[in-house]
Amino acid sequence: MDRERLAYQVAEILLRHLPQGAAPSAVEAVTADLVRLLEAAGSEPAATDEPSGRRLMVLTVLGRNHSGIVHAFSEVLAEAAVDIVDINQTIVHGNFAMMMIVDPTSSKLSFADLKTALKRRGDEVGVQVFVQYEDLMRALNRI
């Protein structure tokens, strides 16, 4: 939704709750004020699902549970300056399953190098590692 239309709709809602008799010109005036306000704030008012330009990655780790697995991977991510956005970890019958959503925007490593580093760490701690951009997760599970 563009800025102006959103402002217009907000103005309409505001005026609907005011006493009768607000002139159509009042809507225009309030809209103009709101647009100025939004521009001054310098932010995108549109309510998108995620900040634009951010392409997240999904890191999945599966294997036998033992101590230090979460640490092993968060260390690699921290060294590469990759931000952990979300983490979900569980143990089923001694099997360890961890899913991390990470933001590689300011990563010091390229995608390929980061993937290699994570896979290598997976080999060291004896777990399986899957790394991919979130594109598939998003597309396959949302209609």
Added chain:
Amino acid sequence: MDYTRREILETLRMTELEHFDVRTVTVGVSLLDCGHEDPEEAGRRVYAKLVRVAGPLPGVVAEITEALGIRVANRRIAVSPVALIGTRAEPGSYLAIARAIDRAAQEMGFDFVGGYTALVHDGFTQADRALIASMPEALSTTKTLCSSVNAGSSRTGLNLDAVRLVAHMLKETAYLTRESGSLGCAKFVIFANAVEDNPFMAGAFHGIGLPEVVIHTGVSGPGVVCQAIRRAGPCDLRALAEVIKRAAYRITKVGEILGRQVADRMGVPFGIVDLSLAPTPELGDSVGEVLEAMGLERTGACGTTAALAMLTDAVKKGGVMATSAVGGLSGAFIPVSEDAAMIAAAREGALSLEKLEAMTSVCSVGLDMVAVPGDVSEELLTGFIADELAIGIINHKTTAVRVIPAYGKRVGESVSFGGLLGEAPVMDLRRLSCEAFVRRGGQMPAPITSLRN
């Protein structure tokens, strides 16, 4: 978390455990500006254009599949029907172009190139005749080149003379490639109602209505559908259709995402996703296995055509939800040699050529990768092909025949091609004569349903 644990694990199960891959990313390239009276010069132009336009594709595909966490089995090129590249209409001319295409493809790391093609559904040009005459040599001396002929359509009827010419050509190709199980014939397909945007081989070509360059993807995924059906257990057919549709949605979506990203990166338009279930000889990646999971003892049993009809329809319905760019052949493929369960069924005698023919009336293509004894006559082969093409012409669908008259082989033996082409048991063909019929020659008129305006 944006995704549930289950969603992430299901996606991984599909890509890691269920043999899921995208069968092909195919770049379509127009060669209509490469013509020259001197065939060697035409060949040089073709080579230069392919290297310039298609060259970056394998690298781009490798990078994107790595980022998405999926596999792509083949990288392919579809070129304009070579008979339309203006050059001297002699068989030798087209061989020069064939070699140029093959060299370009191999150097750039492509698996196959389709488009050594003549469109003759309503008669031949001199170029068409020359191209078809050159096919045995082209198919036996190149590695990646695939070839096709469109011999009929629902608007024009069937060019029986073209079918006879093809039958003759196939026998010669089978002989020339006898050392490798008559492999040359596996790289050729004859169509009725060929489509212009098919990314699959051997029948891909870059249609004349398409843009200069375009990216198509062809998905695979029988393994994903098969596992979904098994997990669903003994539900009724309506519920089963829903299960298949959901699986097809996911498979197609992957093809769509990949195709669009590749096209974006290459700076060319995205064409279509062909949402066909394409099997591989690998166990667990078989359309026959899907039919068996639906409840048949063996592919070829009574109920096979009904099960395949439902499967094909459900795949289309699920697929169209995933992309607005459905095209190509889109359905289910039943190539005998490329499908472990079909190979087994044919070997046991459960699956006959007649049953296979019936199945092709509801699948997406036709009699695909079937081997017949090497001693069948040209006339018999002509009748065999004409039957299949007639099904397509009357029913307004694409049908095709990819048959290997395996030189020196008899029923009970088999020919092995390796890789995606698999292994074909030699199947029995009825030896009753159709000679007097096919020798009549000429054009079988278009069906009454062609008059739609």
